[in-house]
Amino acid sequence: MRFEGTDTFVATDDLKVAVNAAVALQRPLLIKGEPGTGKTVLAQEIATALGKPLISWHVKSTTKAQQGLYEYDAVSRLRDSQLGDARVHDIANYIIRGKLWDAFDAENAPVLLIDEIDKADIEFPNDLLLELDRMEFFVYETRQTIKAKQRPIIIITSNNEKELPDAFLRRCFFHYIKFPDRETMQRIVDVHYPGISNLLLREALTSFFELREVPGLKKRPSTSEFLDWLKLLLAEEIGPELLRERNTAKLIPPLHGALLKNEQDVHLFERLAFLNRRGTS
Amino acid sequence: MFLAFFLALRAAGVKVSLREFLTLQEAMQAGLADYDVDHFYYLARATWVKDERFLDKFDRVFAESFKGILQPQPVAPDGVPVQEIPEEWLRKLVEKNLTPEEKAEIEAMGGFEKLMETLRQRLAEQKGRHQGGNKWIGTAGTSPFGAYGYNPEGVRIGQESGRNRSAVKVWDQRSFKNLAGDVELGTRNMKVALRRLRRFAREGAADELDLSGTITSTARNAGYLDLKMVPERHNAVKILLLLDIGGSMDDHIALSEQLFTAAGSEFKHLKHLYFHNCPYEMLWKDARMRGQDAVATSDVLNTYDHTWKLVFVGDAAMSPYEIMQPGGGISSWNAESGQTWLTRIIAAYPKAVWLNPVGEQHWNYTQSTRMIRALMEERMYGLTLEGLDAAMRRLMH
Ligand SMILES: Nc1ncnc2c1ncn2[C@@H]1O[C@H](COP(=O)(O)OP(=O)(O)OP(=O)(O)O)[C@@H](O)[C@H]1O
Ligand SMILES: [Mg+2]
Numbered sequence: 001m002r003f004e005g006t007d008t009f010v011a012t013d014d015l016k017v018a019v020n021a022a023v024a025l026q027r028p029l030l031i032k033g034e035p036g037t038g039k040t041v042l043a044q045e046i047a048t049a050l051g052k053p054l055i056s057w058h059v060k061s062t063t064k065a066q067q068g069l070y071e072y073d074a075v076s077r078l079r080d081s082q083l084g085d086a087r088v089h090d091i092a093n094y095i096i097r098g099k100l101w102d103a104f105d106a107e108n109a110p111v112l113l114i115d116e117i118d119k120a121d122i123e124f125p126n127d128l129l130l131e132l133d134r135m136e137f138f139v140y141e142t143r144q145t146i147k148a149k150q151r152p153i154i155i156i157t158s159n160n161e162k163e164l165p166d167a168f169l170r171r172c173f174f175h176y177i178k179f180p181d182r183e184t185m186q187r188i189v190d191v192h193y194p195g196i197s198n199l200l201l202r203e204a205l206t207s208f209f210e211l212r213e214v215p216g217l218k219k220r221p222s223t224s225e226f227l228d229w230l231k232l233l234l235a236e237e238i239g240p241e242l243l244r245e246r247n248t249a250k251l252i253p254p255l256h257g258a259l260l261k262n263e264q265d266v267h268l269f270e271r272l273a274f275l276n277r278r279g280t281s
Numbered sequence: 282m283f284l285a286f287f288l289a290l291r292a293a294g295v296k297v298s299l300r301e302f303l304t305l306q307e308a309m310q311a312g313l314a315d316y317d318v319d320h321f322y323y324l325a326r327a328t329w330v331k332d333e334r335f336l337d338k339f340d341r342v343f344a345e346s347f348k349g350i351l352q353p354q355p356v357a358p359d360g361v362p363v364q365e366i367p368e369e370w371l372r373k374l375v376e377k378n379l380t381p382e383e384k385a386e387i388e389a390m391g392g393f394e395k396l397m398e399t400l401r402q403r404l405a406e407q408k409g410r411h412q413g414g415n416k417w418i419g420t421a422g423t424s425p426f427g428a429y430g431y432n433p434e435g436v437r438i439g440q441e442s443g444r445n446r447s448a449v450k451v452w453d454q455r456s457f458k459n460l461a462g463d464v465e466l467g468t469r470n471m472k473v474a475l476r477r478l479r480r481f482a483r484e485g486a487a488d489e490l491d492l493s494g495t496i497t498s499t500a501r502n503a504g505y506l507d508l509k510m511v512p513e514r515h516n517a518v519k520i521l522l523l524l525d526i527g528g529s530m531d532d533h534i535a536l537s538e539q540l541f542t543a544a545g546s547e548f549k550h551l552k553h554l555y556f557h558n559c560p561y562e563m564l565w566k567d568a569r570m571r572g573q574d575a576v577a578t579s580d581v582l583n584t585y586d587h588t589w590k591l592v593f594v595g596d597a598a599m600s601p602y603e604i605m606q607p608g609g610g611i612s613s614w615n616a617e618s619g620q621t622w623l624t625r626i627i628a629a630y631p632k633a634v635w636l637n638p639v640g641e642q643h644w645n646y647t648q649s650t651r652m653i654r655a656l657m658e659e660r661m662y663g664l665t666l667e668g669l670d671a672a673m674r675r676l677m678h
Contacts, residue, residue, distance in 0.1 A: 017323035021313050025304070032333060074501035169331035170298050176333040178456055 001050055009038065009045040010180075010187045018175035019046060028132060028154035030169070033177030036222030039157040043113035046153065053110040055152070057099035063120045065127030068098040069137050069146075091141045100131060101146055109150035118158040125168040133171065180223060182209060192227055193234065203243035204230060207253045211260075216268055221259040229258040283325070286346045290329065293342050297329045299386055304328050322452055334666065336457035343452045478544040478673065518677070519550040521585050521630070525595025526555050526568050533638030537594045537664055552589075554581065558599040559619035559653075560626060561610050578622060582629045590676045591630035596639045597653040597661070604652050623656050633657070634672040638664040 003019040005011035011019070019042075022029035031039045047054035057068060073094040080088040087093045097105075103112040117125060131137045135148035156172065158164065180188060182205055189201055208229070212220045221229075232255045233243075242254060253259065260266045287302050305328045308314070314321040322343060330339045494509035522541055524534055541551060554564040554576070564581055567574040602609035604619040615622075627633050635653065637644065641663045644650045654661040660675055662668035 013319065014323040014326070017313070017320050018327040021308050021324055021327055024311050024313055025308060027304070030331070072501065074497060078500045164331075166296070166331075170300050172331065173327045174331045175327055176336060176457070 003046055003049050006045050006049050008048075008191050009041065010184060010191055011045075012178075012180075012184060015042075015175055015177065018173050022155075022173045023050070023153055025173075026151045026153075028156050028172045030164070030172040030174045031155060031157045031177065032160060032174075034179055034220070034222050035159065036224035037177045037179060038223060039177060040113070040115055042157075043111050043115075043155040046155065047111040050111070050153070052108060052153070053106060054113060055099055055103045055106070055110050056113045056115060058115045059117050059120045059124070061119050061121075063124065065120075065124050065131075066098075068100040068114075068128065069131065070098050070101055070139055071096045072141055095139060095141060100128075100137070103152040104135065104146055104148040106152070107149060109148075110152050112152040112154050114154065114156045116159055117156050118161040118164070122162055122165075126165050129168060129171070185223070185226065188223060189227070189230060193230060196230070196234070197240065199240040200233065200243070201230075203240040204233065207243055208259070211253065211269075214269070214272070217260075217265050218262045219260075219265060221261075225259050225261070229255060232258050286325075286342070287329075289346050290339065290342050293338050295330065295335045295338050295342070301329050333457060340452040340457065478540065478669070518548050519585075519589045520548050520552070521581075521589045521591045522551065522553045523560060523564070523591065523593045523595075524553060524555050524568070525558060525593070525597075526570075533664055534594050537636060537638070541592070550589075552585065556595075558595070558611060559603050559623070561613070561615040561619060561622050562617065563613065578626070582626065587630060589630065591626070591633035592672070592676065593633065593635040593657075594664075595635070595637065597635065597637055597644075597650040598639065598647050599649045601648050601652065604649055620652075620656065623653070627656065627658075632676055633660065634676050635661040636664050636668065636672055637661050641668075 001023065003011065003016055003023065005016065018029060021027075023046075031042060033039055043056070044054050046052075072091075073096055077088055077091070077094045099112065103110050132154065135151055136145055138145050185205060185208075186201065189196060204226075208221065208226050211217075236255065238254055256266070256269065260269060283302070283305060287297060290297050305325055308324055308328060309321075314324045325343070326336070326339055330336055491509040498509055520541065522538070524538055526534060538553065541553075554566060555568050555570055556564055557570065560578060562578050563575045564578050565571075565574045566576060599611075600609070603611060604623075607616055607618050608614050609618065635657045637650070639647075639650070644654065644661070650661075660672070662672040662675075
């Protein structure tokens, strides 16, 4: 069972080594990297490649570790008791399973994605340490122990909003997705738009990497923006000539709205383009 | 043996634990590095580095530790490394670099001898399993580790996996350089710095009533009131910023001022005051330091009590007289020495920190910097992400 990338996902060598280490030694893999560099889709791709189901747990600022195990819906029970519903006598009716429970319970060990773990409280990762280590937890209300039938493959992503606790980090493998270089980006485009013309791609890559280097950008466009932009270029049938023309004049690329999501960045760019036009005319 | 590499990393400030050290052993044993040097590098990186800020340091130490080693080296006919690492030398390194807890952990495993024994055993297993497959590398290279010989377990040299590899080794490309925490603060990493600062601001928050939590737990409690508290969204941290202006470092100081100002909404209060080189009996409310903006330092100490957190920003570079001598100040005559005033200020804010935009490597060469650092009881930090982090941590706890 080895992960080698898929038809829809380009995995660099370092990423493959990290994924395979996490799978073989059954430790979580922590993934970081610029937004839009494939952190979230990676888990899906691993699941596809290894023929396993995917269970995704998207973490928000209000998410608590306990919700991944189970929740006791006390409010419904209180309501049922007031309505005289017979369900009220069995507390198990009010135990809501979390994603970890689902993952532990699956017959075919799934890939469990804990997405954007840094969104939650600082305590969140620490609160999951024991469960992830032992792969079991206890449901107090029903006095059950839930044990993993097979250890799931755990992929955790972070956007670096908070630092993660050392104890947690020591248990993980870590991979930082380096922003794709030109060659890797070309391979990524190939899996998304297999028939794309080489000429167009070359000009587009040049425009894109130049744009990323413009100093002062608030949000540098990433893989996902580049792919969106290409889709637009293809749909509008914009040819490489037009791109090249813009490139040599260092003007704003066509359909730049797909690349620059931030209004300030668009302004910055328009100003640069204006100065440039003045300088050359 | 990875022990030398491990210890070198720790000496360089990358926090690798013994647990992670053993994980790499385990991973190597599981054949995860494929007997390919690049893969070994990737594996070690994924196992030992947990923060992208340390990736560059890792690359540097890797390059240094394996310099002259990851090229084919003469191997004795029986496959035994030409040189063994003298155990005594490793033991010294261990003693110098491990924390007391880790030493205790080694003791619990049966002591240093046992650790070496285990490692040797694993090495032997490895050798048996991949007969003829892997080469043992010994060297008399020039790096501190190479000089003692080295045998990365099972790392095979010259094993290309078919695709083209660039001539430059991966770790020599230093591709994570601008993620390192010790680069100067600038527009690029400003956002990260800001996020950190905000986080520290939030940690200082007090508790307030959690309404929905209270309802839930009251319901759970069959209707009996059960109050729940959560950290107040607005924090209680009050920052007093004392900025040195009028020197060569003005740009950097302005940068740090912007930084704190940008994080300002996260603090309960943020107050800026200015001085030139060293604070004396007067401080200024405005960077132009005009007469009408002057405030008495003693008034400041009375107005802002010890619940304020004091941050100095300055290069701490001046003539020693400006610190030691009454009247040594350059902008006005001071009846008491800078040292007296600094001591007084630090006594009022015992956790005060000093951020210094000058590169840390230069501090020791400037007498006044050494003096101020001593007065600050070593709480001087570089104006880098790491420095800012460390300073804020000191300030808050
Ligand atoms: N290596 C890759 N191979 C193929 N497609 C990729 C690759 N990297 C990124 N993409 C594409 O880029 C898009 C963004 O990926 P994804 O949403 O996983 O990014 P992310 O890192 O999770 O971003 P965020 O930090 O914003 O959550 C996806 O549509 C994905 O198909
Ligand atoms: Mg994502």
